[in-house]
Amino acid sequence: MTKIAIKVLVGLFVLTVPSWAHSQVRGLEPIKIGYSGIGIAHDLLKVMRNNQIFEKHGLSAQTIYIGSGSLMNQAVVGGSIDFTTSDLPSQIQAAIAGVDFKIISVTINRLDGAIMTLKQIRKPEDLKGKRLAISRFGSVSDIVTRMVLRHWKLEPIKDVAIIQVGNTPTRIAAILSGQVDGGLINLSDVAKLASSGCCSVLADLGSLDIPYARFGVAALGSLLKARPETARKLLEAFVEGIYHYKTHPEEGIAALRARGVEPGVAKEIYQKVADSYRSRIDPDLSGIKGVLDSLPDERAKEIRPETVMDPTPWGKVAASGYVESLYGKKGVPQR
Numbered sequence: 254m255t256k257i258a259i260k261v262l263v264g265l266f267v268l269t270v271p272s273w274a275h276s277q278v279r280g281l282e283p284i285k286i287g288y289s290g291i292g293i294a295h296d297l298l299k300v301m302r303n304n305q306i307f308e309k310h311g312l313s314a315q316t317i318y319i320g321s322g323s324l325m326n327q328a329v330v331g332g333s334i335d336f337t338t339s340d341l342p343s344q345i346q347a348a349i350a351g352v353d354f355k356i357i358s359v360t361i362n363r364l365d366g367a368i369m370t371l372k373q374i375r376k377p378e379d380l381k382g383k384r385l386a387i388s389r390f391g392s393v394s395d396i397v398t399r400m401v402l403r404h405w406k407l408e409p410i411k412d413v414a415i416i417q418v419g420n421t422p423t424r425i426a427a428i429l430s431g432q433v434d435g436g437l438i439n440l441s442d443v444a445k446l447a448s449s450g451c452c453s454v455l456a457d458l459g460s461l462d463i464p465y466a467r468f469g470v471a472a473l474g475s476l477l478k479a480r481p482e483t484a485r486k487l488l489e490a491f492v493e494g495i496y497h498y499k500t501h502p503e504e505g506i507a508a509l510r511a512r513g514v515e516p517g518v519a520k521e522i523y524q525k526v527a528d529s530y531r532s533r534i535d536p537d538l539s540g541i542k543g544v545l546d547s548l549p550d551e552r553a554k555e556i557r558p559e560t561v562m563d564p565t566p567w568g569k570v571a572a573s574g575y576v577e578s579l580y581g582k583k584g585v586p587q588r
Contacts, residue, residue, distance in 0.1 A: 281313035282483060287325045287334035288318060292439065293365065293526055294339045294468060296508035301494035303504070310490040312483075322393070326352065329473060335480075336472045336487060340393050342544050344471040348561045349552050355477055355563040358470040358488055360495065361529045362540035364397055364458035365467060367443050369428070370435030372453050377405035380455075386418040386427050386436030391549075394437045397465075400547040401456065404463055428452060440525060441509065444518040459529055465547070466540035477563050484566035488534065489575055495530045496579045502527065532580050535571070536562040
């Protein structure tokens with residue numbers, strides 16, 4: 254896709270965001286932030302927007318939704334997006350392919366969602382000879398499913414078939430129709446599938462001991478060199494945004510409800526998400542390594558995690574004592 258086409262595409266998405274996104278208050282630095290999922294990343298950005306947290310840190314942030322990580326990466330390369338805050342594996346894969354992406358923050362360093370299966374499958378070893386649904390080969394759902402299977406000492410394809418089906422609603426339909434025996438399901442859809450009576454949670458992925466840089470902030474290395482203070486201010490804004498999300502559960506629950514999550518499960522999902530957010534959002538080395546180790550691309554095995562991260566912006570935030578000013582010395586949110 255050409256640079257002009259990408260700019261047109263992103264422009265169309267920009268037209269769909271509210272008018273606040275276009276306003277640039279005098280004295281604030283404009284930035285464009287891309288995200289690729291109407292889920293965890295979207296909810297945090299919504300809370301930050303509603304509380305003018307970007308503005309408090311000197312930024313006029315325009316948040317732009319783009320439907321896939323690959324398209325968002327192209328938009329970044331084309332100059333239509335400054336920073337991404339979404340699925341880090343997508344940016345890491347692009348870095349392996351030669352794009353100068355740098356991870357400057359990992360906000361969540363664990364897996365999210367659940368592997369749900371038909372009720373007769375009660376333990377991981379029962380998956381042998383069964384079929385698990387993913388969206389498509391090479392997607393985050395594919396990477397995560399294979400990683401979890403290997404964590405359980407099962408070999409993808411050989412022991413457990415991997416079936417391309419589509420997004421979470423399509424995966425749910427495939428399970429209900431008997432096309433597959435289970436799959437990776439978003440947290441917000443777990444209760445819905447369980448209520449059908451067909452399935453149960455085989456594993457809550459957030460509880461597995463697998464370091465994995467799931468969500469965070471990334472940008473091109475050239476932009477970070479040109480605008481180092483912008484990156485610092487952005488990370489400070491995310492530190493405060495996460496703090497606010499953790500200490501104002503009613504807002505996080507409201508964001509989930511707005512996305513159609515049932516009232517009975519919204520509180521539980523909110524708490525899982527809030528607990529998964531890190532207070533110190535450094536570019537976590539072990540989490541980035543976890544992503545590299547999970548990728549099927551052989552080039553990933555030759556790349557050191559340090560080469561796809563830039564710790565400088567976070568180093569400035571950490572040295573300022575800003576995290577401690579919010580959480581206190583014990584790291585507990587002070588409301």
